[in-house]
Amino acid sequence: xxxxxxxxxxxxxxxxxxxxxxxxxxxxxxxxxxxxxxxxxxxxxxxxxxxxxxxxxxxxxxxxxxxxxxxxxxxxxxxxxxxxxxxxxxxxxxxxxxxxxxxxxxxxxxxxxxxxxxxxxxxxxxxxxxxxxxxxxxxxxxxxxxxxxxxxxxxxxxxxxxxxxxxxxxxxxxxxxxxxxxxxxxxxxxxxxxxxxxxxxxxxxxxxxxxxxxxxxxxxxxxxxxxxxxxxxxxxxxxxxxxxxxxxxxxxxxxxxxxxxxxxxxxxxxxxxxxxxxxxxxxxxxxxxxxxxxxxxxxxxxxxxxxxxxxxxxxxxxxxxxxxxxxxxxxxxxxxxxxxxxxxxxxxxxxxxxxxxxxxxxxxxxxxxxxxxxxxxxxxxxxxxxxxxxxxxxxxxxxxxxxxxxxxxxxxxxxxxxxxxxxxxxxxxxxxxxxxxxxxxxx
Amino acid sequence: xxxxxxxxxxxxxxxxxxxxxxxxxxxxxxxxxxxxxxxxxxxxxxxxxxxxxxxxxxxxxxxxxxxxxxx
Numbered sequence: 140x141x142x143x144x145x146x147x148x149x150x151x152x153x154x155x156x157x158x159x160x161x162x163x164x165x166x167x168x169x170x171x172x173x174x175x176x177x178x179x180x181x182x183x184x185x186x187x188x189x190x191x192x193x194x195x196x197x198x199x200x201x202x203x204x205x206x207x208x209x210x211x212x213x214x215x216x217x218x219x220x221x222x223x224x225x226x227x228x229x230x231x232x233x234x235x236x237x238x239x240x241x242x243x244x245x246x247x248x249x250x251x252x253x254x255x256x257x258x259x260x261x262x263x264x265x266x267x268x269x270x271x272x273x274x275x276x277x278x279x280x281x282x283x284x285x286x287x288x289x290x291x292x293x294x295x296x297x298x299x300x301x302x303x304x305x306x307x308x309x310x311x312x313x314x315x316x317x318x319x320x321x322x323x324x325x326x327x328x329x330x331x332x333x334x335x336x337x338x339x340x341x342x343x344x345x346x347x348x349x350x351x352x353x354x355x356x357x358x359x360x361x362x363x364x365x366x367x368x369x370x371x372x373x374x375x376x377x378x379x380x381x382x383x384x385x386x387x388x389x390x391x392x393x394x395x396x397x398x399x400x401x402x403x404x405x406x407x408x409x410x411x412x413x414x415x416x417x418x419x420x421x422x423x424x425x426x427x428x429x430x431x432x433x434x435x436x437x438x439x440x441x442x443x444x445x446x447x448x449x450x451x452x453x454x455x456x457x458x459x460x461x462x463x464x465x466x467x468x469x470x471x472x473x474x475x476x477x478x479x480x481x482x483x484x485x486x487x488x489x490x491x492x493x494x495x496x497x498x499x500x501x502x503x504x505x506x507x508x509x510x511x512x513x514x515x516x517x518x519x520x521x522x523x524x525x526x527x528x529x530x531x532x533x534x535x536x537x538x539x540x541x542x543x544x545x546x547x548x549x550x551x552x553x554x555x556x557x558x559x560x561x562x563x564x565x566x567x568x569x570x571x572x573x574x575x576x577x578x579x580x581x582x
Numbered sequence: 583x584x585x586x587x588x589x590x591x592x593x594x595x596x597x598x599x600x601x602x603x604x605x606x607x608x609x610x611x612x613x614x615x616x617x618x619x620x621x622x623x624x625x626x627x628x629x630x631x632x633x634x635x636x637x638x639x640x641x642x643x644x645x646x647x648x649x650x651x652x653x
Contacts, residue, residue, distance in 0.1 A: 421649075422645045422648070422649065424641055424645075425641050425642050425644070425645030427638075428637075428638035428639070428641035428642045428645075429638075429642050429645075431634075431635075431638045432635060432638050432639060432642060435631075435635055443616065443617065443618065446618055447616075447617045447618050447619065450618075450619075450620075450621055450624065451621060451623075455623075455624075455627065456627075458624060458627070459624050459627025459628050459630070459631055460627075460631050462613065462618060462620065462624055462627075462628050462631075463627075463628045463631030463632045463635060464631075464635075465613065465616050465618055466601065466609070466612050466613065466616070466628075466632060466635075467599070467635055467639075468599065471599055471639055474642065474643075474646065475639075475642050477646075478642055478645060478646055481649060524634070
């Protein structure tokens with residue numbers, strides 16, 4: 140890692156240093172560009188480097204500071220964006236080779252405009268599964284993103300480039316999307332913090348859609364303070380301070396499908412909070428199945444025109460899933476959505492009884508790229524189809540989820556989902572902070 | 583087409599989605615009805631994904647029955 144980034148390893152530190160004129164934003168941007176040049180040849184998290192734009196934006200921030208102006212809470216913070224965000228003058232590929240020659244975006248996505256207005260400096264466009272349909276970031280055109288904690292392993296997906304860029308120390312803050320777990324899965328496998336906001340709480344204009352009923356946009360960071368800062372800027376309002384008192388562990392599906400390492404994590408949590416009650420969300424397997432069906436149906440229809448004209452231009456893995464999704468009858472999708480409404484009500488009812496529900500984010504650690512198999516509690520299973528099995532049901536509920544890395548020195552990363560009710564995100568950050576202080580969570 | 587037409591009209595019956603019983607010709611016909619001409623290379627992958635979708639639908643259908651239809 141570059142010395143500047145090493146001494147200013149968090150977005151919060153960088154913004155503080157830039158705002159007070161202690162460090163120039165241009166210096167930080169150059170350090171991030173240097174870190175990408177040094178590290179990304181191996182990791183393959185970055186699809187496009189925005190060098191000129193980054194240096195111009197950083198210079199403008201330095202000029203503002205020199206004039207005595209405050210550039211904002213993300214002053215000079217270098218950021219990366221999953222390849223589905225519109226970035227002015229760049230094609231929005233959404234990870235698809237067929238979109239490389241598409242017309243450049245006329246302006247930044249709404250969320251990116253909010254971030255740059257707060258002083259952030261866009262540095263790079265980041266790798267993803269084609270059209271966000273996957274949990275691996277294995278991309279036939281842009282390459283496979285490697286996990287910085289063990290480069291023989293997958294980073295997870297579909298926001299794998301975003302998680303890996305943070306884990307590798309290339310960028311302190313990146314942005315991804317989460318439809319069925321695409322923030323929580325790579326955050327867990329790469330050992331970084333992630334946040335899936337409540338559905339609809341962050342502006343999505345100018346981001347390439349996948350399944351609008353489930354799509355959300357959120358950050359990855361190396362520190363909890365940065366995660367909170369990023370979430371507040373994205374949501375356009377502070378997260379109210381709250382104290383989480385009623386905490387439960389999700390049982391059933393979430394216990395049955397996780398490896399024993401994850402059980403051990405709860406011992407540390409219970410040492411702090413006392414024995415946790417086991418809460419049951421009903422019909423979790425069906426929630427996963429409903430989200431799967433809705434995704435196949437809506438994703439398939441979204442891409443039907445391209446599938447009819449040039450099916451062989453798709454990544455084969457994505458293409459066959461999208462084609463099959465087109466054969467799901469719309470009345471089935473409607474029934475799955477009806478079930479989804481019922482499931483959301485059950486989740487919100489449970490979140491009236493408890494402030495925070497805790498569940499593993501992934502069943503297992505990052506699988507090997509050469510042998511993509513995970514253990515789910517019932518033995519080995521194909522990684523691509525099952526990495527999201529603990530995240531996908533929660534997507535259907537549409538509630539906010541903080542993805543928290545377990546402190547596991549010397550071991551491969553694993554993450555937890557801290558699940559709460561919309562509007563009570565402060566409870567998630569409070570619990571995460573206390574578990575971080577206790578040494579249970581952290582990078 | 584006979585049972586469970588995979589159309590967008592909303593008139594098809596949702597119950598009984600069994601694509602593993604479809605022949606390759608039936609799969610192609612249903613895709614054509616959506617304007618999709620399936621390349622041969624896609625057929626194994628599509629069949630594998632349809633089998634997964636059939637399984638997932640059965641799970642949702644069973645849940646809807648268990649919770650007492652929520653319509």
